[in-house]
Amino acid sequence: RGINRHEAHPLLGRALREPLWRTDAELFKAANINYIRTSHYPPDERFVEVCDEIGLFVEVEAPVIWIGHGAAPIWKEWDYADERFTEYFGRFVAETIERDRSHPSVLFWSLANESYWSESWERVKVLAETLDPTRPMAFHDQAFGDFNNQGSSMPIANQHYPGPGGAAKYQNESARPILFGEYCHLNSYNRQELLLDPGVRDAWGDALAPMWDSMYDSDVVVGGAIWSGISDRFYLNGLPVGYDSWGPIDGWRRQKPEWWHVFKSYSPVRVLDRSVSLPEGGGPIAVPVENRYEWTNLSELGIRWEHGPEEGNGQADVAPGERGHITIQPTSAIRTGEWLHLTFSWPDGRVV
Secondary structure, three states: OEEEEEOOOOOOOOOOOOOOHHHHHHHHHHOOOEEEOOOOOOOOOOHHHHHHHHHEEEEEOOOEOOOOOOOOOOHHOOOOOHHHHHHHHHHHHHHHHHHOOOOEEEEEEEEOOOOOOOOOOHHHHHHHHHHOOOOEEEOOOOOOOOOOOOOOOEEEEEEEOOOOOOOOOOOOOOOOEEEEEEOOOOOOHHHHHHHHHHHHHHHHHHEEEEEEEEHHOOOOOOEEOOOOOOOEEEOOOOEEOOOOOOOEEEOOOOOOOHHHHHHHHHHOOEEEEEEEOOOOOOOOEEEEEEEEEOOOOOHHHHHHHEEOOOEEEEEEOOOOOOEEEEEEEOOOOOOOOOOOEEEOOOOOOOEE
16 A cells, blocks of 8 residues: 655755654555655655654665666667666665665665666666565566566566556466556646646545555555655755655645545555445444455454444454454444444554
8 A cells, every 4th residue: 555755845855854754654654555665766764764663664766767768868878788887776776775674664675767677687686686685676667568668577567557457457467466666646737727626636536446446456466656645846946846746745744635535545444335234123233344454453443433422332353354344232223314433543543
């Protein structure tokens, strides 16, 4: 349940300081995100330390981007497969692994972003496996199709912006687990439309929710990272630079409306029906639910129900990855057409 992240702030540029690293990590975790891709370089080590502390998976990306890619015009003059680049690629990857391999939050490595595979990368892959044989690796090319696909051999395949049918498409095409390293970036180019009718932001949530469900249900997709976490605009010599306002969190660390779509779509607790059957003559009500946690039984959460002025605690014993029921026992009768509100929280009060 991932998102990409740049080190960025409107006034500080890419030179962040406390408490921004912790603020970012906590805002991500509060949105039910559990995995961060550090696009497109290792972040300040303090950010990784906070992820260790609060429990977030991290894909640390080496500072290598657009090798052979049309976005970097120099490759019109240079040959991306020239073996003289092996030394540089290897140095960048080795320094990244050496710095961060002792951090328990680091789940896997990314050797480069949106780059062409070559014999140089085969050698760098062997180096990386030698430096850290305990973690898998990714290489952010396009592992399928005819664009930016040069036949990488990484254990985790990658695809950026696979489209809404991506999970179904690769179900029978990929022998490797596949990561959607970038997907579903926010509407940010239609600025005038967003200014005139901010409600169009909801359209993004309407796309994210079914996209994520299809990824979750896939046997081959291991997850993905929304592009991107923090809006990447800042001032340099009085001029705005950076990329764009992609983030569900703006540069000042304020949650945009899209943050709530991430929160809802990535929630590991799913109430499966909008309506439930009422037992004849009253009695306990069973609400069907799905547990999308990897290790947490729903019995570890606080489940609060509200019906009119009445409220109480629900009970559930649903193992990770399973479906089951929440049982609630109102004392007053619930009638057809009335609302039952359910809230799921961690013991610290954080709403899931």
